[in-house]
Amino acid sequence: MLDTVFFSHDLLPALNKGLLVSLALIIPAGSLGFVGGVLLGCMRVFGPHWLRRLGDWYTALLRGVPLAVQLMMIYYALPKLGIYFAPYGAALTSFILCTAAYQSEYVRGALLSIRQGQIRAAQALGFSTWQTVIWIIVPQAARRALPGCGNEIIYLIKYSSLAYLVTCMELMGEGKVVASDTFRFTEVFLTVGAYYLIMVTLATWLLRWLERRFHIPGFGAR
Amino acid sequence: MSAEREEVLRIEGISKKLGGKPILDNCSLTVHRGELKVLIGPSGAGKSTLLQCIDCLIPPDCGEIWLEGQRLAMNDKRGLCAYRAQVGMIFQDFNLFDHLTAEENVAIALRKVRGMSRKEAKARALEELGRVGLARRALLYPAQLSGGQKQRVAIARTLAMDPRVILLDEPTSALDPELVGEVLAVIRDLARGGMTMIMATHQMDFARALASEILFMERGRIIEQGVPDVLLAEGSATRTRDFCAHLLEMGA
Amino acid sequence: MDSLTVVLNALPAILAGSFVTVGNVAASLAMGLVLGVPLAVAQVYGNRWARRLVALYVWFFRGVPILVLLFLCYGLFISLGLPANPFLICCLVLGCTSTAYQSQIFRGAIESLPHGQLKAARALGMRDITGIRCIILPQALRLSIPGWANEFSILLKDSAICYVLGTQDIMARASFVAARTHEHLALYAAAGLIYLVLTLVVLKLLRRLEYKVHVPGYSTGMGTEGMGVG
Numbered sequence: 001m002l003d004t005v006f007f008s009h010d011l012l013p014a015l016n017k018g019l020l021v022s023l024a025l026i027i028p029a030g031s032l033g034f035v036g037g038v039l040l041g042c043m044r045v046f047g048p049h050w051l052r053r054l055g056d057w058y059t060a061l062l063r064g065v066p067l068a069v070q071l072m073m074i075y076y077a078l079p080k081l082g083i084y085f086a087p088y089g090a091a092l093t094s095f096i097l098c099t100a101a102y103q104s105e106y107v108r109g110a111l112l113s114i115r116q117g118q119i120r121a122a123q124a125l126g127f128s129t130w131q132t133v134i135w136i137i138v139p140q141a142a143r144r145a146l147p148g149c150g151n152e153i154i155y156l157i158k159y160s161s162l163a164y165l166v167t168c169m170e171l172m173g174e175g176k177v178v179a180s181d182t183f184r185f186t187e188v189f190l191t192v193g194a195y196y197l198i199m200v201t202l203a204t205w206l207l208r209w210l211e212r213r214f215h216i217p218g219f220g221a222r
Numbered sequence: 223m224s225a226e227r228e229e230v231l232r233i234e235g236i237s238k239k240l241g242g243k244p245i246l247d248n249c250s251l252t253v254h255r256g257e258l259k260v261l262i263g264p265s266g267a268g269k270s271t272l273l274q275c276i277d278c279l280i281p282p283d284c285g286e287i288w289l290e291g292q293r294l295a296m297n298d299k300r301g302l303c304a305y306r307a308q309v310g311m312i313f314q315d316f317n318l319f320d321h322l323t324a325e326e327n328v329a330i331a332l333r334k335v336r337g338m339s340r341k342e343a344k345a346r347a348l349e350e351l352g353r354v355g356l357a358r359r360a361l362l363y364p365a366q367l368s369g370g371q372k373q374r375v376a377i378a379r380t381l382a383m384d385p386r387v388i389l390l391d392e393p394t395s396a397l398d399p400e401l402v403g404e405v406l407a408v409i410r411d412l413a414r415g416g417m418t419m420i421m422a423t424h425q426m427d428f429a430r431a432l433a434s435e436i437l438f439m440e441r442g443r444i445i446e447q448g449v450p451d452v453l454l455a456e457g458s459a460t461r462t463r464d465f466c467a468h469l470l471e472m473g474a
Numbered sequence: 475m476d477s478l479t480v481v482l483n484a485l486p487a488i489l490a491g492s493f494v495t496v497g498n499v500a501a502s503l504a505m506g507l508v509l510g511v512p513l514a515v516a517q518v519y520g521n522r523w524a525r526r527l528v529a530l531y532v533w534f535f536r537g538v539p540i541l542v543l544l545f546l547c548y549g550l551f552i553s554l555g556l557p558a559n560p561f562l563i564c565c566l567v568l569g570c571t572s573t574a575y576q577s578q579i580f581r582g583a584i585e586s587l588p589h590g591q592l593k594a595a596r597a598l599g600m601r602d603i604t605g606i607r608c609i610i611l612p613q614a615l616r617l618s619i620p621g622w623a624n625e626f627s628i629l630l631k632d633s634a635i636c637y638v639l640g641t642q643d644i645m646a647r648a649s650f651v652a653a654r655t656h657e658h659l660a661l662y663a664a665a666g667l668i669y670l671v672l673t674l675v676v677l678k679l680l681r682r683l684e685y686k687v688h689v690p691g692y693s694t695g696m697g698t699e700g701m702g703v704g
Contacts, residue, residue: 061670064627064669064670064673064674065631065666065669065670066630066631066632066633066634066635066645066666066669067631067634068631068634068635068637068645069634069645069662069665069666069669070666072649072652072658072662073658073659073662073663073666076652076658076662077658077659077662077663078659080658080659081659115317117313117315117316117317118317118318118319118320120274120279120313120317121311121313121317121318121319121376122319122331123279123306124277124279124306124309124310124311124313125306125307125331125335125379125380125383126303126304126305126306126307126308126331126335126383127303127331127334127335128299128300128303131334131335135330135334136319136321139321140319140320140321143321158537158538158539158540159539160539161539161540161541161542162539162541162635164541165635165638172539172541172542175542175545176545179545179549184549185545185546185548185549185550185552185553186546186549186550186553187549188545188549189542189543189545189546189549190546192542192546193537193538193539193542193543193546196537196538196539196542197533197534197537197538200536200537201533201537216320216321216363216365217362217363217365217366218320218363218364218365218366219320219321219365
């Protein structure tokens with residue numbers, strides 16, 4: 001019934017190759033996007049007025065426009081302005097820009113959720129501004145932002161499949177090629193789906209573990 | 223009576239405007255070692271702002287502050303931190319650090335501001351928690367403590383810094399009535415032990431029993447001050463007495 | 475031809491595509507609502523097997539990308555010999571995914587209600603099903619509106635992916651014209667703008683809905699802000 005030769009000879013090698021490309025998209029996009037999100041989030045909370053507005057506009061724009069449209073803009077439209085991207089570069093850039101916008105929302109929320117009184121209390125004990133940021137604000141903001149930021153990474157794993165739209169040959173792209181060649185859509189995409197499910201499940205476990213590891217009464221699990 | 227006693231904190235001519243509205247108007251006071259000054263007055267009188275101005279958490283528009291004879295330069299950041307480390311502050315809503323246990327709440331400033339080692343700071347923190355009767359709660363987080371326990375941790379946190387003077391901003395007004403007693407008991411012990419304090423409160427019985435002096439504030443000014451027995455004496459026509467009579471009518 | 479003329483010429487067609495997009499989103503959202511509520515109820519009040527089954531469903535549809543689901547569904551339709559109507563497939567895929575997400579929104583809302591509510595209903599002699607229908611759900615659905623608004627905007631953006639199967643939505647029409655005229659920048663910018671406007675308009679409508687069904691004591695944090703209510 002199950003065509004094992006098709007799986008072991010055609011499908012799995014191709015998908016494994018695609019998996020590597022997918023990981024090469026997800027890992028840098030996730031980490032750089034996170035760093036960008038932290039910077040953007042800080043900018044939107046602590047920055048001068050005009051910078052805050054700019055950050056808000058950027059976030060609203062990137063969160064309001066479908067990722068597919070953003071990808072198309074970067075891959076097909078930017079060359080018109082003289083900026084060229086290979087498919088991989090276009091996908092990576094677009095993922096970083098988009099993730100940063102979403103991440104900044106959680107970072108901003110976390111920073112705003114810290115009660116002003118605690119900052120006062122730190123000052124009253126003689127903490128300098130930097131000491132307050134490092135010992136009081138960051139440990140709390142990180143805990144509050146963790147669930148949201150982690151979820152965003154999980155979304156990123158799924159949406160990395162959109163890289164296929166700009167002909168970047170990752171998991172989805174490799175699967176599509178095999179499917180079109182053999183016309184076995186059901187088997188191929190069930191397998192591709194399983195790959196994504198495994199990635200998402202592993203990431204979810206990792207996130208849960210992190211949340212438990214850093215859990216403190218009064219934080220999270222609301 | 224206190225002429226020969228050592229002066230700890232003196233503020234002169236503190237004024238503060240917020241949004242064009244004067245909140246504090248030319249407030250001056252002097253605290254000597256071992257004194258407990260009690261600030262009373264209607265809400266919105268500026269008691270809380272005055273205390274926060276004394277600790278420079280709200281920078282005053284004008285006025286001067288002397289701590290043990292040394293004038294505070296308010297625009298010197300380093301000096302300001304050092305000053306605040308010597309002046310304790312207790313807040314109405316505790317303001318414990320939510321991500322740290324009771325013990326770490328007390329220890330963190332010792333380590334980061336005083337530069338103590340982790341071990342020393344921990345020992346000192348446990349000692350102070352014991353002093354406020356919370357040695358057995360040292361490992362709990364703020365979310366696991368009652369209001370009264372939180373305020374006692376906050377007091378321990380301040381005491382650990384060996385402050386020259388402690389400012390208390392209505393320390394019991396955010397507490398359920400049955401928890402007020404435990405916090406007042408700690409403050410009473412401090413007063414009896416000779417700690418210098420300025421406290422804003424509505425607990426008149428407490429003020430009458432322990433205050434060296436009562437300062438009555440209204441509309442940003444200190445309008446009356448004196449020994450409790452004089453201000454609150456039967457038949458004295460002071461604003462302070464009116465206010466207290468009013469408080470008695472309203473409450474209990 | 476300059477970009478502006480191209481966009482202006484293509485605009486009627488692209489705007490017509492927004493009907494397809496909105497239809498797609500509305501159908502999926504409705505499907506998610508109709509199926510998501512019972513799933514949520516089953517997950518909260520059901521027995522062990524019902525809960526496991528719902529959890530399995532949610533796990534699958536939250537873990538597999540829309541794009542994969544679209545092709546998978548397409549493959550299934552072909553191998554079952556059904557007519558592979560792109561619009562139908564898109565509605566089905568987005569609807570199933572949205573069911574998973576919406577069930578979790580409703581579940582969160584139901585679980586956030588005080589436990590005494592259902593007990594009080596039972597104490598009045600209501601059957602559980604009546605209690606859930608008349609007491610729990612009216613409260614939970616009110617609490618779900620912000621989450622629902624969020625789900626809508628996610629769905630709208632996800633619907634842009636559907637063009638790979640050849641639906642005639644905004645994205646499909648924009649990329650069709652773009653491929654002919656090579657005016658990618660202007661056309662995708664126009665498409666992005668339409669999505670943005672659609673999101674803002676519907677969010678505004680939902681905010682109004684939330685205000686309309688607002689009951690004192692339920693602050694959901696979305697629409698009540700700055701209105702001085704609650």
